[in-house]
Amino acid sequence: xxxxxxxxxxxxxxxxxxxxxxxxxxxxxxxRFTDDTFDENQQSTIGVDFKVSTINSGxxxxxxxxxxxxxxxxxxxxxxxxxxxxxGIALVYDITRRETFDYLPQWLKEVDVxxxxxxxxxxxxxxxxxxxxxxxxxxxxEGEAWAKSKGMMxxxxxxKTSVGISQVFDELCAKVLQN
Ligand code: GTP
Numbered sequence: 001x002x003x004x005x006x007x008x009x010x011x012x013x014x015x016x017x018x019x020x021x022x023x024x025x026x027x028x029x030x031x032r033f034t035d036d037t038f039d040e041n042q043q044s045t046i047g048v049d050f051k052v053s054t055i056n057s058g059x060x061x062x063x064x065x066x067x068x069x070x071x072x073x074x075x076x077x078x079x080x081x082x083x084x085x086x087x088g089i090a091l092v093y094d095i096t097r098r099e100t101f102d103y104l105p106q107w108l109k110e111v112d113v114x115x116x117x118x119x120x121x122x123x124x125x126x127x128x129x130x131x132x133x134x135x136x137x138x139x140x141x142e143g144e145a146w147a148k149s150k151g152m153m154x155x156x157x158x159x160k161t162s163v164g165i166s167q168v169f170d171e172l173c174a175k176v177l178q179n
Pocket of ligand 1: 020021022023024025026027028029039040041042043044045046069070071072129130131132133157158159160161
């Protein structure tokens with residue numbers, strides 16, 4: 001091998017997308033994972049943002065580009081183009097706002113339309129966020145049942161307390177590696 005060639009510092013490179021309604025906590029989940037911080041006044045994402053993180057999964061260094069999309073309807077045409085090349089998608093809802101759970105079928109439809117091969121090759125995980133809050137309205141059972149019916153994994157987390165956050169990315173990564 002040419003010794004002047006720079007060596008990649010990872011074994012795999014994955015693209016992961018976070019999608020879901022505005023305000024469910026996509027940016028906060030990502031920032032908790034990459035920077036281990038939380039902002040009560042997190043601003044709504046304009047368009048698309050991304051962060052890079054490398055984790056070790058099954059002895060392999062996996063570099064992930066983590067794309068945080070805007071949940072607001074007005075950015076939808078822009079965000080749709082980011083599905084291309086994504087190996088993993090975290091579909092996020094807020095366990096304290098039922099409408100964010102009820103809208104999940106629409107998000108899944110979007111995944112099917114914009115992902116190559118109708119979304120069949122992309123690993124999807126359903127994430128119920130804000131488990132730190134007391135005014136929960138969607139039960140874990142409901143979340144699990146819906147995810148199961150769509151052949152998805154189900155996880156719950158809180159970007160505020162950080163419970164369950166690393167599992168979201170660890171599980172996604174492990175599942176993408178399996179594929
Ligand atoms: P868009 O960028 O508009 O799509 O929203 P988003 O899904 O990225 O939501 P964002 O991360 O901006 O969070 C929205 C609000 O929810 C902010 O006020 C956060 O502080 C709050 N929030 C996010 N995650 C949690 C959580 O786990 N627990 C609690 N209590 N609040 C959270």
